[in-house]
Amino acid sequence: MKVACQTIVWGTHLEDPIQTIETLYKLGYQGVELCQPPDVLPSASIFKDLLAAYDMSLVGLYGGRLESRCNYCGIFNPSYLAIEDWTEPDCQLAQDRGFTLALHPHMYKPTDCIQKAEIILKDHQNIKLLPDTAHLYVAGDDPLTVIQKYIDKIPAIHLKDWTPIYGRSFHRYAKGFVELGTGEINIKAVVDYLNKVDFDGWVVVEQDSSSYSPAMCVERAAKWLSANGVNIKPKDSVKIYPSGINSEIKKRKKSPRAITSKLIHKFYRTKFSDIYHFAEEFLSSLSDLYNCKLATLWEFSPGKNILGLLKIYPEELGSIEYPKIMTCDGSLSGDAIESQVVSSFNLMNVDIRKKFACQELLKELKLTKMISIPVLNTYNFNHVELVIDLFPKKNVKLPDKSEFEYISQHAADIYESLLEDRCQKVSSVINFATSECDTKNKFLSRILNIIKSELNCEAVTILLENESRTKLQIAASTGVRWRKDVDKADQWYEKGEGLTGTVWETCQPILTTHALKEPRYIGKSTDITTAFQEVCLIAPLRKIGGDIIGVVRCANKLSTQDRKFPNLFNENDLSIIDAVQRAMIPHLSLLLTEERRLHTLGRLVHELKMPLSAIRGATDFIVKEVKQKRWKFSYDFPSDLIAWHDLTRRLLVNVDYFRRGHEGLDIHLSNVLLLRHIFAPVCNQIRPYLKDKDFSNINITHDGFRDIPRLWIDRGQFLQVFFNLLSNSIKFSFDDPESFQVEIATKEVSNGYEIRFRDWGKGIPKGSEEAIFQEGIRYSDEEDVIGDGLGLWVVDQVIKLHGGTISVSNNQYPTEFLIWLPKKLSSPWVP
């Protein structure tokens, strides 16, 4: 078995062939398979001299059209030329010229599995097989079985490991190619088999991408092979390559194709790349290729009409630093630099995110030097456009539009892929966090740290709606230096209040470089308070259905250490926030529901303890007085005990509803008079609440009960309806016996019966008319009132079970609930 190395790990453009071959030679590789197409390689004669100088063989040639490969290899004697499909007449021509063709099953290519390869191999007996352990594995084949079956037809094997963590999709599977022995393919078994059968072909190490440098990567592969029974030994001797090769290689022309190849290899296929470094590399390549004085990359969001600077190149322009390149009238950087007359501005004083009407922007695009590329973030379908502005040196002409577009289109593809990757990564991290965080606070804390780290910013705050959706409250915060005199009430935001409240109301994000200068800014002590917190991103947190549940606020994007990138939030950051919310909201919703249920249960228990401790107190007195042989009690304790008992029972019914949930409630209908069987007993049961506030039941009046016939309803459940509504009226009244008043008016209407509960208490906040009927939801401004948030939920459930409806028909003065019951409830046939 002979060991060769594929050159893909150096990228699709082999920048330094001499160093590459020297490295492989020193590590003990005996051959090389070239993946770069001939048009980016040194001439065949030079390359032959180079290989000869290091006693190495050209094992095969992979990249480029078959015809051009045949032409290039004329002076070599490669073991094979790789093909991915049988294509007439190219393949026939190659065979006629004496080359051996080896079919290489490859994911997402015409021959992607061994079953398809077998058809071609049957039809064309002269074709050999070039199996790739990883591609076969990804396609679902067993590499060892395939190699065992076709060992006689195999001139070489691509040895490659793979991990499934990136999945098998077109865009991702190649990221899963990992160093030998670190994936899940049993490469050792393949090597053992090849040793066993004394395989005399080539094993070709092919590492598509690596988190190590190419030299380190091939060194690690050599070490792994050596440790696993393959004869590969590093060489100590130094070979001197022939003079002349170096200068000839350097003559190779830079080309747009070479640039795109380099970019694609570096950013599209590797694991640890990011948008900012891509922007830097992209601009430096363009600048180099087109001899530019300055190149800038902007990101334009058509939906928001915002143009934001992503990157400027070169950094070392001296006085022309990125904060100063954008002029007030929106003219672009190059003109400003060239003329030297356009004023420059400090970032703090100029809105670098100048708003452009889309048409105006397009007018600005002189396509010989600028181009706009649409980019679709396939993760969340945000649409942005990259705008490239090149400013050439004097007397240098920029290329024509088509060449520029060729590069730009590849750049857009890479940008899309990186954006998607970034979103996917955040999503994965959050998914991992969901499995670890079982409380809201713990989970939010993790989310804050993820956002802070991903957006590279100084402070992050998450604000969530309160239960009745009337206010927005700070739920978690990190990186904020709280002032000591902070007003706790400032932790609440109303709809439309300040920048935060505006985002909550409009459901649209705000990206700003000048928070303090924004007209909508208000100076809350918990808001953005210093000049250092002006650069802000405030974005809505939405459920998948679209309902907003809160807002996330990020302040002060930090520069990287070398200040290479502008410290402005941009569309990428919004995409990250989008990905964060998509991943976090389902789990957060579950945690919020759980927390609400726990709070509800806690309040329920607390409310129950009140009558229970009263019963204990009254009983204690009875016991004491009986011991003192007082047969006539000093106070009417028994009557009190009955009232407390009734109250306890009503509260327990709510507990029972809570326990049983929406389903499983049975209705036991009886023929009921509302006044006698419902209203009168409830008036007794609420006595403790009335007495607690010094109220009198005289102020609870009714009208029209006698106009309603007997109804077939569940008496127990309707007692609960009346009790819950009346006890709410008492709880949410002003503590003033004079002003306490409740009216219950009933009447028959054409299609049923109406019952109106009116009181003149604190009322129901606008906007929470529906929310208050949900389980565990309490009125927003009610911290001073005990209650469990179940009363109206129970009322709603009971009324619905009877085919009726309940709604808030007036919020305050009076607060009015309108119950409608269907006429059929009075029918004798209902049971």
Add this chain to the structure above:
Amino acid sequence: MKRILLIDEEKEPMKYYLMALKQANYELIVTRTTDAAIKFLTDDNNQCPDLCILDYMLPPGNRYKGNPDCNQGMSTGRLLYNDIRGIYPDLPIIILTNSRDAFKEMKIINPNIPVLQKIENAPFDLVEFIKEVLAKS
């Protein structure tokens, strides 16, 4: 006659405690809100009580409204306790609570704080507890 300031918003359930305290010959001042309690204690015209009894779970009132430490009224007593301590550092304070968690929490903060669980102690137990606390002070 010893003066006791009682701070509890629940009037009806507390009436048995009040009856027991009256029978035990204490002078009672009852406030139902945190604001009224602080106003009473900071008013120069009012004489300092000999003992203060406060409920752990109290409506926040204007004083603690929106304060997250108040936990929607579930922990108001802890904040009020500290504020009263700030006004009268030596005033004996008894905390009443229906919550076992609150009882434990206060005991962790300071094992010497007199805390009484209402549900497990009838009115006459409170009278005995007050006697103990006053004797120690």
